[in-house]
Amino acid sequence: MRPAGGGGLGSAFQLIIAGALALLILVSQTIFIVPAGTVAVVTTLGKVTGGQRNPGANFKVPLVQAISYFDVRTQVRPEQFSTLTKDLQVIEATATVKYAVKPVEAGRIFETIATDNSQIYARVIQPSLLKALKSVFSQYELVTIATEWNSISELVQDKVAGELSKFNYVIVQGLDLTGLQIAEEYRAAIEQKQIAEQQLLRAQTEVKIADQEAKRYEILNQSLDDQVLYKLFLDKWDGQTSVVPALPGLAGGSPSVIVNGRR
Template sequence: MAQQIAQLFTRIGQIGFGVAVVGGVINSALYNVDAGHRAVIFDRFTGIRQSAVGEGTHFFIPWVQRPIIYDARTRPRKVPVITGSKDLQTVNITLRVLFRPLPDHLPRIYTTLGIDYEDRVLPSIVNEVLKAVVARYDAGELITQREKVSRNVSQELTQRASQFGIMLDDISITHLTFGREFTQAVELKQVAQQEAERAKFLVDKAEQEKKAAIISAEGDATAARLIAKSFGEAGEGLVELRRLEAAEDIAYRLSKNRNVMYLPSNQPTLLQLPSQ
């Protein structure tokens, strides 16, 4: 009886070991594709499968097959470029792109570019397109027509990236500066323009003051002519009138002075008595 029980436990252990082995094999034959990702299957006998695997849990044959997981979500990347404008000015420009791989092109991307496809493609095509587009504009146009420049870069870069199976969802110029010499020249030009405006203001002010002086002189001359005309027409009467007005003003001022004494004009004073 004891021997039979021992054999029963041995069989149960064998079954458990077999289940564990089968479970381990099954687990090793499963792989997960997370949300926003895609998988490319490499087969040792047939090569790369021409269709990408979507999200979820999938089976593969261990040792024979190997899944390569790609991030298919949109990601940002900044690419700085130093190039030249149409008028031979040095331009420092930075482009930010939002990119993602096209799922249907992932097998070709893995075959031709590998896992780090963005490092192999984006810096080179961004540099190429930016230099070609910026060379069509001079420095002033790059500032005043920035939207047009960005649109041309976006169109040409999107077309260029699609040749590699890469989709560009957004392209924008985040940084645009010029060389030190050009920046200094712009600053000097602005200072010169401000000084020219100030000189123009001073000239206009002097011109207005000149006109005001001429108008004032013309007014004074007209007034002098009118006074002379009045004297000529009124003769001695106007002079006598002015004399009386002056005498009246003097008398009024003297009457307000306490130190002035008035004496009758027809009575002799001490100063007028005859001496003995």
């Protein structure tokens, strides 16, 4: 036979264990950790409540509130594209855009355009990027695009940043254009144009140098007179040369020259 009251103690112990487990589950459902480099958006019955939750321990109401995470670190996404130039030539290249989600806009992003972190590029970045690429490249002919690639890359970055600033969801931190592909016949024409431009630049430089030399000699000739020439001669004379000009400025016309003689 079992001792009297033994079943009561066992039941009480089981109730304590069950209560502790329930409390542990409740706490685990109440506290959530936001990883570094992300922010969390809390929704209460499907509605965004409060601002973004920053990295660290945070609290929510179990069963009532849900959590969505957004990465706010710099993202790097390459986008292969093809578009038409001003002279209706097809080009292909890769645009690599660097961007970051604004942490304070995470709640508005969830409400208006993307409920998941993976949706941001396709719904926010990509449309503006492709629009900017087509807008910029349609303004230039193929030869100009090939020869001014770096400058056009900066124009595209400014255009993308301008497009995205209308929505104020993200910050554009950089954009690189690489891998330009064009037809071979146009590549040869571009190379010939570059060679012609280099030859023209070289010719212009040589003309400028010749003009500068001519002006320098003109100024030098204007500054030289008999007195200056005589002083230059004396500075260089070794005292033995038998041809010595007479002192300029003497009466009787032009200065005389002494040859193999003394005075």
